[in-house]
Amino acid sequence: MSKEQLSIVKIGGNVIEDSSALDDFLQLFSKLEGYKILVHGGGKRATHVASKLGIASNMINGRRITDADTLEVITMVYGGLVNKNIVAKLQGLNIDAIGLTGADINSIYSKKRPVKEIDYGFVGDVKKVNHQSINKLIQADFTPVFCAITHDGNGQLFNTNADTIASELAIGLSKLYQVELYYCFEKNGVLKSVDDENSVIEYMDYGTYEQLKHQGAFHDGMLPKLDNSFRAIEFGVSRVFIGNPTVISDKDQKFTTLYL
Template identity: 60%
Template sequence: MNEKLSIVKIGGNVIEHPDQLSRFVELFSKMEGPKILVHGGGKKATQIGEKLGIKARMSNGRRITDDQSLEVVVMVYAGLVNKNIVAQLQARGCNAIGLSGADGNCIQAHKRPVKEIDYGYAGDIDNINSQVINDLLMAGLTPVFCALTHDEKGQLLNTNADTIASEVAIGMSDIFETTLYYCFEKKGVLKEITEEDSVIKHIDSNLYEQLLKNGVIADGMLPKLHNCFHALRKNVSRVCIGDINMLTPDSNLFTTITL
């Protein structure tokens, strides 16, 4: 049996709150075995951009990344947010290394084709360089990926962090038994959106179809669950969704997703 690998994705709800981030870093640093962290930072990029007089443009919840916006997200994702997380992990004995997809040619992508909407320098992933990532893990390092990829022609691309986490988990599944963790503000997938503890603890393909039909899974949860099942169909062992407390060894209040 292959060694187990944990891939954890965190978003703005953790990054934006110092106490939440500190708690997350503490829990993540204590996770046993090889692990990879993927982070976003869109809220921070919007804040910094506004200070610079660059207003974020969004469509269907996704950032339109023009030239100026790309400069902002590169500064914020790969600089401010990434290095802050790496420094905090180092302080807790986790030998983290901050990366974009361009570093070590780890994540290759192409610029999203223009259809109804031109998303600018948004990247859709083509390939994960699993060998380079594995070399880092075998050297005792913990990769920390920001939400940037590259096209191998010198162009950086803004890429959805949930998708990066999913594709990295898929890419590493030939070497490891991979588990993907999505940490967000809820305790899991909820039966009732207004009831914080109404967590559905296990979802498989059949229940997923029922939940879709009944409208339980909707809005922002739709793309997240799509990424989950895409990963599972590509040999990721399991996916877990919940708040940062699901990383505690004795936690059972989160959603586990399997085929």
């Protein structure tokens, strides 16, 4: 029996921070057919609120060092402000959205990232996606909206990379669905030369990725996205698309499709 289709769409900070871009995206998302899940980051909003609260933001290699105060800001901004406004807007578009962290319905269990050279603080690496619990919501015709927070099952919340949450959800739910994963961001896709928007690589397999990576073709922020993408395909996700937010409805444009 063939599985039903599920689209998992991750949007990044640039969409979140621009109210009209977010509205445009949510319109497209609301029209996407079939089962779907939205995953969002929080972008610079958390940095902004932290700074107003007198909490310094400490980033290493694009990852936020998350002390207790910073975790509170993350929980407020990602789990509250951003997530609940997206849910309210989707409800306004007749999508029966439900906002979630990984703590809700024990959906995403993680462990504190081990301390090697750097102690990232309250940052969790995903260990298990509870696809049965999430599926109860999907089957009840609710549309889950995940922010980038997970938990350890013992009362502790963790800050977790949103790209990783999207790929782990995709892998977990591929046991039940034919999953398509969309990474939407400010570029039209994976670019061969960072400065040339027309240099979109339309199809990329793992071998090509490795080769281009060794040539230093990719921006630092692109590497975890691509690593997550190939991991997703390796573990059962049907297709991964990388492109600007309109890619979810318009396939007559350039974007990147990944395959093994």
